[in-house]
Structure formats: C-alpha cells, structure tokens
Amino acid sequence: MAEPATKILQGPTPFRSAPHNIEAEQALLGAILVNNDAFYRVSDFLEPDHFHEPLHRQVYKVTSDMIRAAKRANPVTIKTFLPEDEKIGEMTVATYLARLAAEATTIINAEDYGRSIYDLATRRNLIGIGEDMVNIAYDAPVDMTPNVQIEDAERRLFELAETGRYDGGFSDFGSAVGNAIDMASAAFQRDGHLSGVATGLSTLDQKMGGLQPSDLIILAGRPAMGKTSLATNIAFNIAEAYEPEIQPDGTSKAINGGIVGFFSLEMASEQLATRIIAEQTEISSSKIRRGEINDTEFEKLVACSQMMHRIPLYIDQTGGISIAQLAARARRLKRQRGLDVLVIDYIQLMQGNKRTDNRVQEITEITTGLKALGKELNVPIIALSQLSRQVENRDDKRPQLSDLRESGSIEQDADVVLFVYRDEYYLQNKEPEFGTTDYENWKTKYEFARGKADVIIAKQRHGPTGTANLGFQAEFTRFSDLVEDDHLPERFE
Numbered sequence: 295m296a297e298p299a300t301k302i303l304q305g306p307t308p309f310r311s312a313p314h315n316i317e318a319e320q321a322l323l324g325a326i327l328v329n330n331d332a333f334y335r336v337s338d339f340l341e342p343d344h345f346h347e348p349l350h351r352q353v354y355k356v357t358s359d360m361i362r363a364a365k366r367a368n369p370v371t372i373k374t375f376l377p378e379d380e381k382i383g384e385m386t387v388a389t390y391l392a393r394l395a396a397e398a399t400t401i402i403n404a405e406d407y408g409r410s411i412y413d414l415a416t417r418r419n420l421i422g423i424g425e426d427m428v429n430i431a432y433d434a435p436v437d438m439t440p441n442v443q444i445e446d447a448e449r450r451l452f453e454l455a456e457t458g459r460y461d462g463g464f465s466d467f468g469s470a471v472g473n474a475i476d477m478a479s480a481a482f483q484r485d486g487h488l489s490g491v492a493t494g495l496s497t498l499d500q501k502m503g504g505l506q507p508s509d510l511i512i513l514a515g516r517p518a519m520g521k522t523s524l525a526t527n528i529a530f531n532i533a534e535a536y537e538p539e540i541q542p543d544g545t546s547k548a549i550n551g552g553i554v555g556f557f558s559l560e561m562a563s564e565q566l567a568t569r570i571i572a573e574q575t576e577i578s579s580s581k582i583r584r585g586e587i588n589d590t591e592f593e594k595l596v597a598c599s600q601m602m603h604r605i606p607l608y609i610d611q612t613g614g615i616s617i618a619q620l621a622a623r624a625r626r627l628k629r630q631r632g633l634d635v636l637v638i639d640y641i642q643l644m645q646g647n648k649r650t651d652n653r654v655q656e657i658t659e660i661t662t663g664l665k666a667l668g669k670e671l672n673v674p675i676i677a678l679s680q681l682s683r684q685v686e687n688r689d690d691k692r693p694q695l696s697d698l699r700e701s702g703s704i705e706q707d708a709d710v711v712l713f714v715y716r717d718e719y720y721l722q723n724k725e726p727e728f729g730t731t732d733y734e735n736w737k738t739k740y741e742f743a744r745g746k747a748d749v750i751i752a753k754q755r756h757g758p759t760g761t762a763n764l765g766f767q768a769e770f771t772r773f774s775d776l777v778e779d780d781h782l783p784e785r786f787e
Contacts, residue, residue: 315411319345321403322411324397327369330361336408337358345415416454489506491634491674492504492505497764498762501757502754503756507672509710513677514679515715520766522569525678527773529556530570532552533553533605548634554607555610557609557620558609558611567609572771614644617659620638621667624671635673635676636668638678639678640678640680642680657703665707681693681698691715693713709754715748716743717748747773749761749762749764
C-alpha cells in the first residue's frame, strides 16, 4: 500500500535553535566586569532571564546584586558566588570570567549590546507563547474554551509588549516641565479648555477639568438615582464629539471627544441603545419599546440611528466578566480601533480572577486591577458602583464615602468618587395628605427639587470636592446643565 502523499512531502522537521547572540552576551558581561558603570546603562530594562546562556544569567545576577549593594564586581570578587566545578569547554569558571574581562568591549557599546540581548529574549518569549498556543489547542483541558485560550494569549502578548521596555527610568525635570506645558497647550486648544476628556456636561467639567488619563473614576448611587443614565450620557457625549488628528507616525489622536468602550454587565446592548435614542430624540424609551410613536417621531428615530452608526461607541454586554477578561478585551479594542475612555456598569457584577468566598477581597482585586489597567492603557476608567442600604436608614439621604459597598478598596483605589443624588426621588415618595400644612411645605420642596440632580464630588485627587448641579429628565433618562433653553445642546427636532 502506497504511503500518503502528505507524509512523503513533509519529510523530517529541520531543527532550529532559539534566537540568541552569545557574543553580545559575552561582550556586555565583560564590559560590566571591567567598568561597573556599564551596568547602569542596561539595568532599567535588562534582567538575568533575558540571557540565553545559563551561566551568563548567573554571572549577570551575581554582578547586579553586588553592584546594587555598592560592592565592586569583577572576575575576582564574583567567582566565589559561582559554581567552581562547572566547565565551559576546557575552561574553569574563573578562567572564563578572566577571558570575558580581557576581551571586553567599551562601556559606550554596553546599551546597544543590552538592547540586542533584550530583543532576542523577546523573540524567544514569542516562540514560547506560540508553542504554548499550539500545545494547548491540541490538548486543551475540559474547562478551557477556545475563547479563554484566545484571551490568555492576548494577555501574554500584551504583557510582553508593554513590560520591560527600555524607555523608562528617570527623566530630567526639563522633560517633565515640557510635558506639563504640552498638556496645558492641549487644554488651551481643546473645546472648553480642559486638560482631560470633556464629559459634555460643562458644570461637571468645570469642577473636574474633564476626565484625566489613567484616572479611576467611581460613579455611585442608590437604585433609581440615574447612575447608569449619567454614565450613558457621558459616554455618548464623548463619542459624539470625537475629532481625530493624524500624528506624524500615522496614528490618530483625539483632539476632542474620544473613542469609548462600554462594558454593560447589567443591561443588554439593545436596552442601552434605546436609552441613548430616547435621550437624543426626546421620545420616552417606554414609547419606543411599545411602538407608540407617530411618523414624525419615527423620522427622528431614523435620523438618530443613522448618526449613532457613525460615532465610535463600542459596547460589550458580557455578564459576570472577570477582571482578566475585561482587561484583555480593553487591550484588544485599543489595539484594533483605539480607546480614549472606558466605562464599566458596574463593579459588583464583575468577578475576580480567583474565585473566593471573601467578596471584599474579590472587590479589592477588581478595583486594583482597574486602576492598573487605566495606567497601562493611559485612559480614564468610569466604573459604576452600588451604595449600601444604610443610606435609606438615615434622614439625610445624601451619600457619603462610607456608603460605598465594600468601600475600603473602592475608596482607596479611586482617583475620583462621584455620587448621583436626586432629592426629587425621595420627596415624591413622601407626599403628605393634600390640604395640610405639611403638604404645602412638601410641595414647595418638591417643586424646587423637580427635574434636578446633584453629582457630589466626594473625592478628587487633583481638584476640589463639591457638588455639580444638573438637570434630569427622567422620561428621557437625560442629564443636562441647568441653563436657559436657548443654551441647551442641539437635539433632533
């Protein structure tokens, strides 16, 4: 019986060694052993594991430990910390160290050799990730779905791209001042003169300076206060105002507004879209759902939907997502489409990476992960949170920081904490009997509170606390600035 053609054509797989450069490793180690100052040219980004030769890893680790301890590192001082009986060809370790020092390159070339070693280590890591992907795909555990493997591979690739880069370390104060001036210049040129991304609510922007990059902004409130509506309004305002500018390297940068990622863990994307349409068209969402609209209103819906197709607002409606999955998807969105603001509705519906019965510990892992993700992606993250029921037991219903559920880590990790509070909601449930003195007092308070909402800035690392007074139209789930009608944002008419 003839052998299959595929078996004949394949033949033996050629052996390929992992990318490495022993000579570069030798040259760098020799330079460090001759002049310890060479170490500080590579110490910011080069680790022992980046060396391919095991003995070189040991030499670099011992050398770096001694230099950091303010001790002299040379072939004589480090040889006692290395295995005496190990041979390199016909040479002992001591002889090999002396050879490295004798054939050392100059300190000027140390950084170039270090970068070469680092880049080759990155290539080996890429090969390792690829091999793991193949092996796991062939023999995956029962509880690992393909999507989980994809997200894990994305996470590892992103970590490989972002960690250990040789662009960190100290910078001179002049560079820091230059960055501060660039930020001020961008704020001066941007609409509203804000240093951060504008929320579209000028009353709130004036107190916060917009949403600052890498900030974790907690938006909390009791049910029916409108925290999801406020987050939706802000997300839409930012996406609608998006105005990109092409940079010299060919990438796009938002000069106004931004690209928004919205993780809707509680509400389906269709419900979220209905809320936005209701807010923009001033047609109540209940009428839209029941189809109780006339021809004019239908035309408004069509015009609004056409506009919404153009704005960069991306929704992920996966429920019960873990912080690792959320981070992987946010990284993917930034890489594929860009990302300027991330919204999460809401924290208590997320899961930690490690399942535990201690919910406070799990929330701590989530908030710490969100703060790290904001810094990694350099985008503001608006994370919604519930408030505990103890608010309802007080006469004064205005929220406080201690009202945050599992508040310790949320309050600690947050850069900004906002509370949504509507006095109208509590007053309408306390209407006294008509005609009494109490009724007249209640009516006065209710008329003053109707259609208004307070956004309480309870914490802000880079600005004052206080309250932003906004308007709220419950039938359209719309927040707006408290201004005259002729100053309201343009709507579909």
